[in-house]
Amino acid sequence: MQVSGELGSNRSQQSVITWRGLEAKILLGVVICLMIWIVFLLLPNGPAHETVVSIDSGMTSKEIAGLLTEADLLQSPILFRIVTKLARVDNKLKAGTYRLNSGMGTVGIARALARGDVELIRFTIPEGVSIRDMADLLEGKGLASKERFLYLATGQDHDFKVIEGNMEFSDNLEGYLFPDTYTVETGITEEEIITIMVRRFVQAVLPEWSRENVDENARKLGLHGVITLASIIEKEAKLSEERPLVASVFYNRLRLNMPLQSCATVQFALGSWKTRLTLDDLETDSPYNTYITPALPPGPIASPGLSSVRAALAPATSDYLFFAADYKGGHVFSKTFREHQEAIAKVQVHD
Numbered sequence: 001m002q003v004s005g006e007l008g009s010n011r012s013q014q015s016v017i018t019w020r021g022l023e024a025k026i027l028l029g030v031v032i033c034l035m036i037w038i039v040f041l042l043l044p045n046g047p048a049h050e051t052v053v054s055i056d057s058g059m060t061s062k063e064i065a066g067l068l069t070e071a072d073l074l075q076s077p078i079l080f081r082i083v084t085k086l087a088r089v090d091n092k093l094k095a096g097t098y099r100l101n102s103g104m105g106t107v108g109i110a111r112a113l114a115r116g117d118v119e120l121i122r123f124t125i126p127e128g129v130s131i132r133d134m135a136d137l138l139e140g141k142g143l144a145s146k147e148r149f150l151y152l153a154t155g156q157d158h159d160f161k162v163i164e165g166n167m168e169f170s171d172n173l174e175g176y177l178f179p180d181t182y183t184v185e186t187g188i189t190e191e192e193i194i195t196i197m198v199r200r201f202v203q204a205v206l207p208e209w210s211r212e213n214v215d216e217n218a219r220k221l222g223l224h225g226v227i228t229l230a231s232i233i234e235k236e237a238k239l240s241e242e243r244p245l246v247a248s249v250f251y252n253r254l255r256l257n258m259p260l261q262s263c264a265t266v267q268f269a270l271g272s273w274k275t276r277l278t279l280d281d282l283e284t285d286s287p288y289n290t291y292i293t294p295a296l297p298p299g300p301i302a303s304p305g306l307s308s309v310r311a312a313l314a315p316a317t318s319d320y321l322f323f324a325a326d327y328k329g330g331h332v333f334s335k336t337f338r339e340h341q342e343a344i345a346k347v348q349v350h351d
Contacts, residue, residue: 048103054187055113057095061085064093064113073102073109080106089114097187118185125197127179127305128234130268134177134303138193148190153177160191162198169198175227175300176201205309214313217251224299230312231300232290235264236323239330240307247315249323249333258321260290268301 051071055064061084065077074080083106084090093110096118100109123141125134131153138144152160155171162169169176177194178201184193208214209223218226229250237246250260267273269286282289288297304312322340323331324347332343 048101050099050101052097052099054097055095061090061093068109073100074106080110083107083110096185120183121186122181122183124181125179128302130302131174144190144193152190153194162195164199164202172299175231175303177303178204179303179305204306208309208313215315218313225296226312227304228296228300230304230308231302232262232264233311234304234308235302236262242330243308243311244316245318245333246323247311248318249320251315252321257294259294262290265290265297265301
């Protein structure tokens with residue numbers, strides 16, 4: 001009887017061990033299947049494709065996961081949230097516009113959003129362009145609405161202004177959007193673009209305005225007058241080495257109360273560029289027409305580059321009152337009207 005009891009006990013123990021082994025195998029199988037499923041969801045599935053998505057400020061990881069899933073970039077929004085939670089970045093995903101590839105997988109996409117790898121675009125504003133030209137350029141790049149940009153930059157929105165240091169920039173910003181190459185995030189607003197360009201103006205121009213060697217006549221014009229004159233110089237002189245001399249002509253004319261007679265200001269008054277101005281054009285009734293107004297126009301006619309600004313701040317010393325375009329892209333400078341007429345005749349003969 002005692003032996004029989006021991007045998008029964010051993011069989012019972014073996015049965016328990018067998019069931020425990022089976023449970024362990026089943027659990028291991030479940031874990032392996034779960035791991036395979038997770039890996040399957042983490043890795044990209046199907047052909048990779050790019051999609052541009054915009055993450056708004058204040059979006060939660062749940063909202064972001066839903067957006068990415070709708071864009072067919074993720075297979076599981078839940079897994080994305082788990083990954084960001086484990087990596088402790090679920091509250092650190094950065095707003096912005098991203099160009100994401102489904103081939104990056106869940107981890108790669110989460111890493112990109114945590115680092116803030118937003119899509120960047122570069123654009124260049126050439127020297128001498130107007131706000132209207134800028135609006136066309138930015139709309140062509142897909143960076144701004146032409147109408148919205150013009151509405152803000154020309155002062156139609158009376159509430160919009162840019163504060164930089166102790167200076168306020170508002171109303172018409174013609175001449176104060178500095179021509180340069182900019183790198184910005186896609187999805188940037190028109191307000192942000194204008195603000196960046198005004199700040200670049202402050203960084204580039206104000207140190208020049210603060211120099212001790214600024215001409216006394218430039219100081220009398222004030223910063224707005226200098227930028228206005230620099231914009232005319234920019235449109236009239238293509239060669240940077242000639243700009244201080246062109247500036248001297250304009251300063252000489254201002255001193256004598258002579259009209260500047262800049263064709264560029266007439267073009268601005270007309271609102272469109274013409275290959276050749278007519279006599280009627282020169283009589284256009286506008287404060288920007290310097291053929292009939294013996295003073296600077298009310299404001300800049302374009303965005304001057306640094307070379308033109310420096311020329312307006314430190315003009316050359318000369319007795320010239322006239323200049324005529326030559327056939328080389330430069331000008332012939334004259335002291336008298338007769339000399340000027342002779343210069344024009346020589347250029348026309350060469351043409």
